[in-house]
Amino acid sequence: MLRVEGITQVFGGVTALRDVSFSVAEGEIKGVIGPNGAGKTTLFNIITGIYRQTAGDVFLENKKVTSFQPEKLALRGMVRTFQNVELFGAMTVMENVMVGLHTKSRCGILSSCLKLPSHLREERHIREKAIACLDFVGLAEDASLVAGNLPFGKGRMLEIARAMALEPRIILLDEPAAGLNSRETAELGALIRKIRGSGVTVVLVEHDMELVMDICDTILVLNLGQRLAEGTPREIQENPAVIAAYLGEG
Amino acid sequence: MGSERTNLLKFLLFSGSVLVAPVLFSGGYLMNVLVFVGINTMLAVALNLLLGYAGQISLGQAAFFGLGAYISGVATATYGLNPWAAMGCAAAIVGLIAFAIGFPILKLKGHYLAMATLGFGIIVYIAFNETVELTGGPSGLTGIPYFTAGTVQFDSDMKNYYLIWGFALMTILLSVNLVNSRIGRALRAIHDSEVAARVMGVNARLLKVQIFTLSAVISSVAGSLYAHTMTFISPASFGFNFSVELLTMVVIGGLGSVYGSFLGAALLTLLPEFLRTFQDYDIVAYGLLLILMTMYMPGGLVRIPAFVSPILAKIKAGVGKHA
Numbered sequence A: 001m002l003r004v005e006g007i008t009q010v011f012g013g014v015t016a017l018r019d020v021s022f023s024v025a026e027g028e029i030k031g032v033i034g035p036n037g038a039g040k041t042t043l044f045n046i047i048t049g050i051y052r053q054t055a056g057d058v059f060l061e062n063k064k065v066t067s068f069q070p071e072k073l074a075l076r077g078m079v080r081t082f083q084n085v086e087l088f089g090a091m092t093v094m095e096n097v098m099v100g101l102h103t104k105s106r107c108g109i110l111s112s113c114l115k116l117p118s119h120l121r122e123e124r125h126i127r128e129k130a131i132a133c134l135d136f137v138g139l140a141e142d143a144s145l146v147a148g149n150l151p152f153g154k155g156r157m158l159e160i161a162r163a164m165a166l167e168p169r170i171i172l173l174d175e176p177a178a179g180l181n182s183r184e185t186a187e188l189g190a191l192i193r194k195i196r197g198s199g200v201t202v203v204l205v206e207h208d209m210e211l212v213m214d215i216c217d218t219i220l221v222l223n224l225g226q227r228l229a230e231g232t233p234r235e236i237q238e239n240p241a242v243i244a245a246y247l248g249e250g
Numbered sequence B: 001m002g003s004e005r006t007n008l009l010k011f012l013l014f015s016g017s018v019l020v021a022p023v024l025f026s027g028g029y030l031m032n033v034l035v036f037v038g039i040n041t042m043l044a045v046a047l048n049l050l051l052g053y054a055g056q057i058s059l060g061q062a063a064f065f066g067l068g069a070y071i072s073g074v075a076t077a078t079y080g081l082n083p084w085a086a087m088g089c090a091a092a093i094v095g096l097i098a099f100a101i102g103f104p105i106l107k108l109k110g111h112y113l114a115m116a117t118l119g120f121g122i123i124v125y126i127a128f129n130e131t132v133e134l135t136g137g138p139s140g141l142t143g144i145p146y147f148t149a150g151t152v153q154f155d156s157d158m159k160n161y162y163l164i165w166g167f168a169l170m171t172i173l174l175s176v177n178l179v180n181s182r183i184g185r186a187l188r189a190i191h192d193s194e195v196a197a198r199v200m201g202v203n204a205r206l207l208k209v210q211i212f213t214l215s216a217v218i219s220s221v222a223g224s225l226y227a228h229t230m231t232f233i234s235p236a237s238f239g240f241n242f243s244v245e246l247l248t249m250v251v252i253g254g255l256g257s258v259y260g261s262f263l264g265a266a267l268l269t270l271l272p273e274f275l276r277t278f279q280d281y282d283i284v285a286y287g288l289l290l291i292l293m294t295m296y297m298p299g300g301l302v303r304i305p306a307f308v309s310p311i312l313a314k315i316k317a318g319v320g321k322h323a
Helices: A040-047 A070-075 A093-100 A109-114 A117-137 A152-165 A182-197 A209-215 A233-238 A240-247 B004-025 B030-053 B061-077 B083-105 B110-130 B157-179 B182-192 B194-199 B204-230 B240-253 B258-296 B301-322
Strands: A002-011 A014-024 A029-033 A055-060 A078-080 A170-174 A201-205 A218-223 A226-231
Touching: A002 A040, A014 A040, A014 A055, A014 A218, A029 A040, A029 A182, A029 A209, A040 A055, A040 A170, A040 A201, A070 A078, A070 B194, A093 A117, A093 A152, A093 B182, A109 A117, A109 B157, A109 B182, A109 B204, A117 A152, A117 B182, A152 A170, A152 A182, A182 A201, A182 A209, A209 A233, A218 A233, A218 A240, A226 A233, A226 A240, A233 A240, B004 B030, B004 B157, B004 B258, B030 B061, B030 B157, B030 B182, B030 B204, B030 B240, B030 B258, B061 B083, B061 B110, B061 B204, B061 B240, B083 B110, B083 B204, B110 B240, B157 B182, B157 B204, B157 B258, B182 B194, B182 B204, B194 B204, B240 B258, B240 B301, B258 B301
Parallel strands: A014 A226, A029 A201, A029 A218, A078 A170, A170 A201
Antiparallel strands: A002 A014, A002 A055, A218 A226
16 A cells, blocks of 8 residues: 655755655554654655655555655545644534545636636535444544634544545554543544545554554564564563663663 | 635635625725725735735735736727726736746845845836836826726726625635635744744745735735726825735734624724824824734734733723722
């Protein structure tokens, strides 16, 4: 589904990522973990076209998508969420999800201005779909609230609903459990399983080890910008190099 | 954003008021001012699409207004083209210019975008002044014909009022439709988080250029309307000051509100007329009013109900206590 080959990223004199390669199989939940500063978010930003890497390639369904713009990747079924929750704060919960349906609709400026019948039909369709997406994450009751006023946990759920509206093939979640309490984290775990259940491949960067070990099929460990290990949760937990990196050597 | 029905009702109510307004002010010189309110409404709504919805500033709107006016003026007064055809040509040319400069300019953000659009405005202003053979230079261009439709010539304030407000109402209706569509949502999304909008598949760069172009085209049409109702134009009307005045209208009226732009345009166009009583101090009163409004009503005129209702509630509560 997703293959990353030899990604290197240099910021000024700092090498944030050095020759990182890994692949994600269709339908799996892949965890990316590592101590702070390991380059996890940088890796996400490169895969999703927000940064342009110094070297290396990204393949989506065996098609080279290196340095594709985010909007182009969205059309190919790749979507992501953000560590710091990037909602459209001034818009309602419903409208946020409706923006997620942007690629599923095509009325342009002219037909929107003139309110052509095709536009009205499409609007109705967008509304129905948006409600279904809100239902999926359990936010249907909050549809008319302004997104910026949502409590943090619900904001995270909204971001996932918005991403799922795109009907992605693969979703990348950047620390989805950060700032959530234990009940919300458990709900998130169930939601991620539900997402995979609907046929979407999941990649997540996460610090909550309990969650990662619980839901991931395979895990990639980064340390100081390099690939340290990859394997099943059990393999990773028993890997001496991983233990050393987390606990500090010597 | 309001439902379909309230949007339509609002528009019909507004159109009705526009239709009967001349009955109340007929004959007075106020009619002439109301014509300008119409033109400024078009310009403010156009700028609001860019600034209030897409979140992109432009300090060069007066240039597009001026280009519309001058292309229309020169094409008719010098080359004898029909005013309607001239208006169409002007809109097409200005649209192409805006689309071409939009790509490099809208890569910039915030202050840099403000500077770039400001620079464009100044270049165009200088061009109006310096190309004397074509534009008449600083002393202006005269002999621009009125619009005609069949045997009717739009040569009075009353006729021009209905002509211009026809266009202004159309601008308002199309803009309200646009901002409540998928395009409008994408624009507001870009405003709130451009990176998230792009991740959702919104081609932010192209959409910003398209809105910039639409805004320029509306301004150009307003410019043509201005030229053919005034029949005389000079560069002074299209300078930096006017760009800032348009920006003020949008902010005072309320960012991200189409009707707010009308309120802002109406206030800033009518205010100088009412402040005449202060004679030499009118500009001081004008400035003071703007400062007070931005301090106490940052949401703009359109948020007045939201601003007043808590005060009323407090008064009511106070009365209740004493009773």
